[in-house]
Amino acid sequence: MSLRVGTLLAAPVTAFLLALCVAPLLILFAYSFFRVDFVAISYDPSFANYAKIAGSATYRGLILKAFGSGALVVAITAVIGYPVAWFLAKRAGAMKSALLTLLLVPLYSGDLVRVFAWRVLLGAEGVINRSLIWAGVTDAPIQGLLFSPLATHIALTYNYLPFMVIGLWLAFESLDDAWLEAAADLGARSPSRFARVTLPLTFPGLVAGGLMVFVMVVGDYLTPQLLGGASGITVISAINDLFGTAFDWPLGSAIAWTMLAILMAFFAMGAMLIRRSSLVGGS
Amino acid sequence: MSRLSTLWVWAVFAFMYLPIAMIALFSVNDSKIMSLPFSGFTLKWYAEVMGDGRLGGGFLTTLSVAFPVAICATLLGGLAALAISFYPMRGRGIFAVLLLAPFLIPKLILAVAQLIMFNETGVERSLLTVIAAQTVIVLPFSTLVIASVLIRIDRGLLEAAADLGASGLSAFRRVVLPLMANGLMASWVVAFVLSSAEYVLTAFVSGRAQPLSVLVASDFRFALSPSLNALAVMIVFGNIALVALAELIRRRASKTGA
Numbered sequence: 001m002s003l004r005v006g007t008l009l010a011a012p013v014t015a016f017l018l019a020l021c022v023a024p025l026l027i028l029f030a031y032s033f034f035r036v037d038f039v040a041i042s043y044d045p046s047f048a049n050y051a052k053i054a055g056s057a058t059y060r061g062l063i064l065k066a067f068g069s070g071a072l073v074v075a076i077t078a079v080i081g082y083p084v085a086w087f088l089a090k091r092a093g094a095m096k097s098a099l100l101t102l103l104l105v106p107l108y109s110g111d112l113v114r115v116f117a118w119r120v121l122l123g124a125e126g127v128i129n130r131s132l133i134w135a136g137v138t139d140a141p142i143q144g145l146l147f148s149p150l151a152t153h154i155a156l157t158y159n160y161l162p163f164m165v166i167g168l169w170l171a172f173e174s175l176d177d178a179w180l181e182a183a184a185d186l187g188a189r190s191p192s193r194f195a196r197v198t199l200p201l202t203f204p205g206l207v208a209g210g211l212m213v214f215v216m217v218v219g220d221y222l223t224p225q226l227l228g229g230a231s232g233i234t235v236i237s238a239i240n241d242l243f244g245t246a247f248d249w250p251l252g253s254a255i256a257w258t259m260l261a262i263l264m265a266f267f268a269m270g271a272m273l274i275r276r277s278s279l280v281g282g283s
Numbered sequence: 284m285s286r287l288s289t290l291w292v293w294a295v296f297a298f299m300y301l302p303i304a305m306i307a308l309f310s311v312n313d314s315k316i317m318s319l320p321f322s323g324f325t326l327k328w329y330a331e332v333m334g335d336g337r338l339g340g341g342f343l344t345t346l347s348v349a350f351p352v353a354i355c356a357t358l359l360g361g362l363a364a365l366a367i368s369f370y371p372m373r374g375r376g377i378f379a380v381l382l383l384a385p386f387l388i389p390k391l392i393l394a395v396a397q398l399i400m401f402n403e404t405g406v407e408r409s410l411l412t413v414i415a416a417q418t419v420i421v422l423p424f425s426t427l428v429i430a431s432v433l434i435r436i437d438r439g440l441l442e443a444a445a446d447l448g449a450s451g452l453s454a455f456r457r458v459v460l461p462l463m464a465n466g467l468m469a470s471w472v473v474a475f476v477l478s479s480a481e482y483v484l485t486a487f488v489s490g491r492a493q494p495l496s497v498l499v500a501s502d503f504r505f506a507l508s509p510s511l512n513a514l515a516v517m518i519v520f521g522n523i524a525l526v527a528l529a530e531l532i533r534r535r536a537s538k539t540g541a
């Protein structure tokens with residue numbers, strides 16, 4: 001079959017995505033060079049917005065904080081998810097597809113409902129606090145539970161753990177047990193088998209899952225906003241404010257593009273890491 | 284080792300279902316205060332939600348968005364899945380990146396970008412803009428669901444059809460399409476669920492008519508109440524039932540397709 005059929009089929013999809021995803025992002029990019037003149041946009045290009053971001057300790061801090069959160073949640077989900085992925089691929093047997101479905105089902109409840117549920121659990125008037133008081137463990141509600149970085153990171157971990165597990169699970173599925181048996185025959189003990197066989201061979205899954213979790217944590221707006229309280233100000237919520245009450249679309253656009261550029265760099269690096277480590281695994 | 288890992292997996296799954304279980308429990312608890320001990324069983328919170336006209340209107344708005352989104356995402360996703368997993372095409376790598384982009388770009392950034400574009404081109408924000416915007420972010424998922432069915436189809440069947448004299452188009456209509464039908468149905472349901480649950484993008488590009496997710500968001504920013512529990516439970520179980528249905532359809536596809 002000629003290449004024409006596939007290209008023809010892809011054409012409407014490409015047109016749709018160019019119009020509603022690529023074009024808006026390009027307009028956003030153009031806006032990042034404009035500035036606000038009183039209440040109107042002044043179409044007079046300059047690098048002023050980017051200079052403002054680079055020179056502002058607040059924005060630099062928010063960007064660093066976003067990446068810190070991303071890295072932290074990637075680490076937590078990796079540690080929690082690694083044994084789960086191994087179990088699903090190697091030990092679950094007939095239950096595998098049922099367990100995989102069960103893992104993904106909470107995702108379909110929607111961001112809002114999940115955040116709401118954590119508020120019900122962690123709030124000062126929430127289940128945990130009320131129940132602790134009822135049980136006589138404390139006299140007053142523990143205030144730090146909700147509206148804190150702790151609450152935000154618990155919910156972020158909850159939200160994105162399944163993506164990490166899926167990435168790792170795919171890697172474990174393609175891990176041939178013969179490698180481990182060979183290592184055991186050659187006298188490698190369990191920790192050394194893990195460090196020198198299992199971990200390197202599942203590394204592409206770790207990178208893939210990690211990248212997904214990382215971008216989703218960095219881009220999450222609702223969770224820090226509704227669970228973080230004062231700590232819920234993120235670079236994403238800053239963009240939201242610049243497009244809302246603060247009315248500085250050009251500066252908001254510049255921050256958005258700074259984030260996109262950094263995320264793209266991460267992706268390029270991740271793709272390179274995956275390619276390199278799967279070359280090693282294949283040889 | 285094995286027992287420890289089993290325990291770990293159980294603990295993780297318990298963690299994943301703890302929040303849902305909690306709101307389900309307190310949605311039938313006969314008290315305004317969400318705490319142990321339980322005060323008895325009631326359905327009054329559900330009755331309160333069902334009797335709320337504003338939420339009812341929001342629900343209808345959600346439906347009038349989710350139906351077209353599910354149809355558009357499935358049609359476009361079907362084309363994309365065929366192009367990427369079945370028929371050879373030029374620039375497949377770039378096309379795959381383009382398809383994944385809406386999933387990877389932070390939703391709020393996509394939302395403000397679309398807001399600027401609609402603003403610059405003078406497009407009034409309405410349910411139509413919501414439908415267009417949601418279709419963009421649902422598309423990666425619907426493509427994935429359909430592609431997962433397509434890659435299991437035996438290419439030999441196409442060759443057999445060609446040997447029997449079928450043209451490309453009639454081979455598609457009589458061989459590929461019946462085999463991918465289950466994938467299309469599963470994609471429709473998944474797209475419907477994702478559309479109805481979407482909030483960030485919807486809040487930015489919706490006009491005066493507000494879907495349920497936007498209404499609920501403004502409600503629970505301010506107060507927690509058992510009737511919100513009841514509403515959340517209805518949303519969760521509605522969605523789970525639909526996803527289970529989609530999974531069932533997709534499984535049936537893998538049986539007949541293999």
